Amino acid sequence: MTTQTDQPTQQGSGWGPAVTVTxxxxxxxxxxxESGEPQQPFVRRLWRGRPEDPRWxxxxxxxxxxxxxxxxxxxxxxSGYANSFYSAAVQAGTKSWKAMFFGSLDAGNxxxxxxxxxxxxPMEIAARILGLNSWTILGPEVLMGxxxxxxxxxxxxxxxxxxxGLIAGAVLALTPVAALMFRFNNPDAxxxxxxxxxxxxxxxxVEDGRTKWLVxxxxxxxxxxxxxxxxxxxxxxxxxxxxAVVAPVSLKKRFGQLVAATLALVVSGGWWVAIVELWPASSxxxxxxxxxxxFLELTFGYNGLGRLNGEETGSVGGGGGTxxxxxxxxxxxxxxxxxxxxxxxxxxxxxxxxxxxLVATRKLKRTSVTRASFLVWGGSxxxxxxxxxxxxxxxxxxxxxxxxxxIAAVVGMGAGILWDKRAETWASLTLAAAVVAGSAWGxxxxxxxxxxxxxxxxLVLIGGLVAALGLVFVARLGRQLALGAAALxxxxxxxxxxxxxxxxxxxxxxxxxxxxxxxxxxxxxxxGGGRGGFGGGPGGxxxxxxxxxxxGQQGQxxxxxxxxxxGGGTxxxGGFGGGxxxxxxxSQGNGTTRNQQGGVPGGTGERGGMGGGGGIGGLxxxxxxxxEAKKLLAADADDYTxxxxxxxxxxxxxxxxxxxxxxxxxxxxxxTDPSPTLxxxxxxxxxxxxxxxxxxxxxxxxxxxxxxTSSQITSWVEANFKKVxxxxxxxxxxxxxxxx
Numbered sequence: 116m117t118t119q120t121d122q123p124t125q126q127g128s129g130w131g132p133a134v135t136v137t138x139x140x141x142x143x144x145x146x147x148x149e150s151g152e153p154q155q156p157f158v159r160r161l162w163r164g165r166p167e168d169p170r171w172x173x174x175x176x177x178x179x180x181x182x183x184x185x186x187x188x189x190x191x192x193x194s195g196y197a198n199s200f201y202s203a204a205v206q207a208g209t210k211s212w213k214a215m216f217f218g219s220l221d222a223g224n225x226x227x228x229x230x231x232x233x234x235x236x237p238m239e240i241a242a243r244i245l246g247l248n249s250w251t252i253l254g255p256e257v258l259m260g261x262x263x264x265x266x267x268x269x270x271x272x273x274x275x276x277x278x279x280g281l282i283a284g285a286v287l288a289l290t291p292v293a294a295l296m297f298r299f300n301n302p303d304a305x306x307x308x309x310x311x312x313x314x315x316x317x318x319x320x321v322e323d324g325r326t327k328w329l330v331x332x333x334x335x336x337x338x339x340x341x342x343x344x345x346x347x348x349x350x351x352x353x354x355x356x357x358x359a360v361v362a363p364v365s366l367k368k369r370f371g372q373l374v375a376a377t378l379a380l381v382v383s384g385g386w387w388v389a390i391v392e393l394w395p396a397s398s399x400x401x402x403x404x405x406x407x408x409x410f411l412e413l414t415f416g417y418n419g420l421g422r423l424n425g426e427e428t429g430s431v432g433g434g435g436g437t438x439x440x441x442x443x444x445x446x447x448x449x450x451x452x453x454x455x456x457x458x459x460x461x462x463x464x465x466x467x468x469x470x471x472x473l474v475a476t477r478k479l480k481r482t483s484v485t486r487a488s489f490l491v492w493g494g495s496x497x498x499x500x501x502x503x504x505x506x507x508x509x510x511x512x513x514x515x516x517x518x519x520x521x522i523a524a525v526v527g528m529g530a531g532i533l534w535d536k537r538a539e540t541w542a543s544l545t546l547a548a549a550v551v552a553g554s555a556w557g558x559x560x561x562x563x564x565x566x567x568x569x570x571x572x573x574l575v576l577i578g579g580l581v582a583a584l585g586l587v588f589v590a591r592l593g594r595q596l597a598l599g600a601a602a603l604x605x606x607x608x609x610x611x612x613x614x615x616x617x618x619x620x621x622x623x624x625x626x627x628x629x630x631x632x633x634x635x636x637x638x639x640x641x642x643g644g645g646r647g648g649f650g651g652g653p654g655g656x657x658x659x660x661x662x663x664x665x666x667g668q669q670g671q672x673x674x675x676x677x678x679x680x681x682g683g684g685t686x687x688x689g690g691f692g693g694g695x696x697x698x699x700x701x702s703q704g705n706g707t708t709r710n711q712q713g714g715v716p717g718g719t720g721e722r723g724g725m726g727g728g729g730g731i732g733g734l735x736x737x738x739x740x741x742x743e744a745k746k747l748l749a750a751d752a753d754d755y756t757x758x759x760x761x762x763x764x765x766x767x768x769x770x771x772x773x774x775x776x777x778x779x780x781x782x783x784x785x786x787t788d789p790s791p792t793l794x795x796x797x798x799x800x801x802x803x804x805x806x807x808x809x810x811x812x813x814x815x816x817x818x819x820x821x822x823x824t825s826s827q828i829t830s831w832v833e834a835n836f837k838k839v840x841x842x843x844x845x846x847x848x849x850x851x852x853x854x855x
Contacts, residue, residue, distance in 0.1 A: 172277035176268060179281055183264050183288040186620060187257040187298055192249040193623040196772055197300045200627060200784060201235060203768035204228050205300070206247055207777070208239035215239050217391065219400045220764055221777040223756040223804075225791065228764075229404025229413065229784050231387060233341035234302040256304040260297025263308045264288050267520050267527070270315040273322075274488050275531035282605065283527025287519055291615040291631035292457040296516040298620065299629055302343040303516045309339035310350060311520040314491050317354050321487040324364035326372045333376035337383030344418045346517065347384075349502055353494030361490070363482040388414075401790035403764070403783040408790070422508035448504040449515065456560050456636040458515035458522070460612040462500075464553040465522045468529020469493040471545045475532050488528055496521035512630050512637050534601065538590045546604075547583035553608035554579020561611050567633040568614055578607035627765070738766055740773035743841045748807060752776040759846070760796075761809035762786045762825050770809060779805065782825040793827045800849045808832045810845040 164173030196202035200220075208215030210222040217224065218232025228235075237255035245251045264284045272280030287293055296303045313335040320328035332354065339347035355373060362369045391399070391410045405413040442453045450459050469489060476486035499517055503510070529549065536542040554575050561572035585592065585600025592600065615632040630637040748770060752758040758776035761767040767780035781796070782788050791799065799805050811829070837851040 168277055175277070175281055176272075176284075179268065179284045179288070180261055180265055183284075184257065184261050186288065186616070187260050187294065188254075189620050191253050191257065191298060194253065194298065194625060195249055195623070197249075197253060197625055197629075198627055199625070199768040199772055200764050201228060201238075201300045202252055203764075203771045203778075204232075205235055205238045205242055205252055206772060206775070208232075208235060209242045209247055210777075214400075217400050220403065220767065220780050220783075221757065221771060223777040223779065224400040225757070225779045226401040226764075226783050226788065227403040229417065230302050230343060231341040231410075233338060233387070234305040234343070235300075237305075238300060252300050253298055256297055256300060259304040259308045260288075260293065263293075263297070263304075263311050263520055266308070266311040266315050267524050270311075270318055270488070270492075271524055271527040271531070273318070274485050275528055276535075279527045279531025279534075281527075282530055283523045285609065286461060286526050287523035289609055289613045289616050290458065290460070290516075290519045290523070291612055291619050292513055292516045293519045294616040294619045295457075295624065295629055295631040296513050299513075299624060301513065301627075303513060305342040306339050306346065307516050307520055309335045309342065310347070310495070310517065313339070313350070313354065314495055314520070314524070317358055317491050318484065318488050320358060320372075321361055321363070321482070321491075322484050324362055324368070324372075326375055329358065329372045329376040330379045333379035334383045337380040337385070340380075340384035341387055344414045345422075346514075349499050349517075350495040353498050354491060357487060357490045357494060361482055361487045401783075401788065403780075403788060403790075406789060422510075423502075423506050442510060444505050444507055446504055449500060449518075450556075452563060453637060454512050454515060456563065456615060456632050457512045457630065458518050460557055460560060460615075461522055461526055461553050461608060462518075463556050464549040464608060465496065465525045465529070467545065467549045467552055468533070469496070469525050471542070471549075472525070472529045472532055475536060475542070485532070489525070492521050492524040492528065496525055511628050513628070537586075537597075540590075543586055543589050546589070547586040550579050550583045550586060550604035550608060554582075554604075557608065557611035561614075564633055564635050567618070567636075571610060571614055575607050575610050578603055578610070582607055738769040738844075740770055741842045741844065744770070744844050744846075745774050747839070747841050747846065748774045748776060748778075751806065754803075755806045756799075756804040757806070759807040759809050760805050760828075762811040762829065766809065766811060778809075781828055782823075786825045787823065789824045791828075792824060793831060796828050797831070803850070805849050807839070808836065808847040808849055810838075810847065 162173060162177075163170075164176070204214070204218055204220050204227075207219050207222045207224075211219070211224065213219070214222050214224055215236070216232065218227045218230065218235060220226055220228060237259075238252050241251040241255055242248075264287050267287050268280040268284040271283040293307075296307070313332045316328045316332035316335060319325075320332065322328075336347050336351065359369055359373060362372070364372070388410055391402070396408050401408050402410050402413055404417045406416075442448070443451060448454060449462060472489040472493070473486065476483055476489065479486050496518060499521065503514065503518070530546070533542045533546045533549075537546065557579070558572045558576040561568070561575065582600050582604035585596065586604060589597045589600060615636065618633045618636075619631040748758045752774070756777065757779040758774060759767075759770060760779035760781055761770060762781050763786040764780040764784040767778040770776075771778040779791075779799075781791065783790065796805075808828075810833075832847045832849070835853055836847040836849055837853050839846045839848050
């Protein structure tokens with residue numbers, strides 16, 4: 116009687132070593148050479164890979180990474196500073212080690228960003244060495260993207276074939292939201308890389324039961340917490356349960372290993388938190404995003420439970436159940452017009468392949484690494500999918516990059532295992548069903564932007580159906596025809612996301628809520644036009660002319676009524692589609708509330724972004740700073756801790772990046788944080804530490820009552836200090852009292 120093993124073996128199918136699944140006991144990695152046995156030179160091993168691999172495998176892997184790097188580096192500088200909120204903090208970190216450690220928005224250390232600071236450290240190190248520019252800010256993000264592709268490939272390759280690993284890597288690299296966020300300076304690039312590493316380490320731990328791999332998984336999640344707080348913990352239950360059930364060691368040892376991994380997580384993620392919490396509040400910056408100057412409050416409130424239930428204290432708009440300010444919630448959230456084009460292209464196929472993988476491995480022993488791979492990556496996919504679908508708090512389309520590595524790994528593993536079992540009718544039919552699901556859903560998504568490559572949707576649909584027909588009869592086809600059907604299916608499934616990815620890398624992305632794909636591909640949130648969104652809709656873009664003036668096209672969509680924010684889209688009273696009164700440029704919009712002339716550039720300047728000419732643009736994107744304003748703020752700037760102070764972080768960030776001088780962000784990101792207090796601000800002014808106050812023209816911050824800190828400071832400044840007008844911008848000189 117012959118016993119098969121759960122170890123890759125050469126199949127002669129053209130895909131390279133594939134998996135035959137029955138006995139999971141032996142590790143995949145090749146055994147170490149015997150003593151005295153000559154080893155291959157390092158360079159040859161690096162290029163050639165494993166001895167049992169087909170000759171094309173390792174060169175193809177390097178080609179995948181090179182192509183991913185070329186794609187992501189292309190046109191990178193077009194986005195400039197991207198999210199100026201974080202770029203200003205990076206700038207501050209290049210001037211002050213204290214600002215770098217705490218994540219301060221300015222070198223004067225007035226207030227921090229509303230996240231831990233670790234995700235900015237690679238950017239700050241690069242900028243310290245090479246200078247502050249678009250490449251040093253966004254280049255590290257690209258490298259994280261290439262690294263994530265490598266990790267996903269390596270994890271899938273270990274248990275499945277090189278071809279399966281290449282499919283997984285390509286799916287990830289060509290996911291539109293991945294191409295967006297691995298070229299953008301939000302925390303999500305580092306989060307995605309570390310979450311992928313955690314899954315990889317858990318799979319390695321299941322292979323041989325060694326504690327070190329589980330500890331490394333804990334370290335990865337701990338540092339992911341320092342990138343984006345509690346989102347790093349979403350997949351913890353899945354990973355812990357899988358290892359506790361399937362690890363090839365005794366139950367007692369499994370428990371001990373999980374304790375060790377937990378300690379590693381606490382240490383790697385908690386050391387920074389402990390320092391911040393124990394540091395005297397009087398000598399560190401205020402914790403941005405919190406109401407009590409506490410990072411723990413920020414973690415469990417605004418960035419924690421508030422994201423789930425919609426009760427984010429200090430937010431510009433809370434959740435809203437099934438029809439909240441951040442889009443519809445429900446099982447279909449990842450597929451709707453607000454989010455679907457960002458991430459869901461291969462999500463239906465991934466779910467089919469996940470079920471198929473678990474069915475194919477159902478008879479294996481408890482410790483099967485093949486099945487554990489599906490459980491690790493598939494479990495991470497499902498738990499993240501459920502949370503994202505039903506969370507009622509702040510939710511932006513780009514959050515879905517967290518799903519991209521999981522979808523890619525599941526698609527690669529599922530395709531690999533079903534291809535190996537393609538002689539069985541159920542496997543070939545399931546492969547065909549996955550291709551149909553991918554191509555049919557691709558057709559639906561492409562049809563949502565009918566003016567963008569209108570011919571492509573038909574090629575995707577027809578190509579997918581033809582490939583699926585071939586896969587149904589794949590066992591009867593010759594080798595060349597079988598491989599042709601598989602290749603056609605892959606191309607049909609990837610054509611849509613590839614087109615959207617190419618559109619993404621060809622466009623500039625700025626502001627705080629970027630979206631991937633062509634104009635009109637995503638409609639959500641501020642200017643998104645989704646149900647319950649804050650005005651705006653497809654379009655909602657900004658254009659800048661040679662004078663630095665920004666004009667916003669009217670967003671179209673359904674805005675929530677009664678928000679009372681400046682500007683407005685065409686679709687709702689007080690929506691966020693129109694012009695934001697304020698600094699430089701001319702904004703246009705149909706808002707019914709205080710839509711005055713003079714506004715900041717609107718939103719992300721991308722489709723489905725902020726809508727109109729700004730709306731809440733001063734909050735989610737910065738101001739245009741004239742040369743006259745730069746000259747004004749630069750004068751005698753070295754004599755002050757802060758050259759100026761402004762309401763809201765994006766407004767302050769624009770002036771800080773333009774002048775290379777510290778600018779205090781009153782109220783933090785939203786202008787709603789109680790920092791500094793009026794008394795503190797008065798003392799700063801009395802001590803001669805702030806030169807100018809930059810008028811926002813909104814009465815002191817977005818959504819704050821007249822009793823709020825921002826409003827109090829604004830009223831006090833306007834009543835007591837000399838107004839200075841430079842172009843269309845208004846400043847108050849805090850060193851000169853207003854004349855009677």
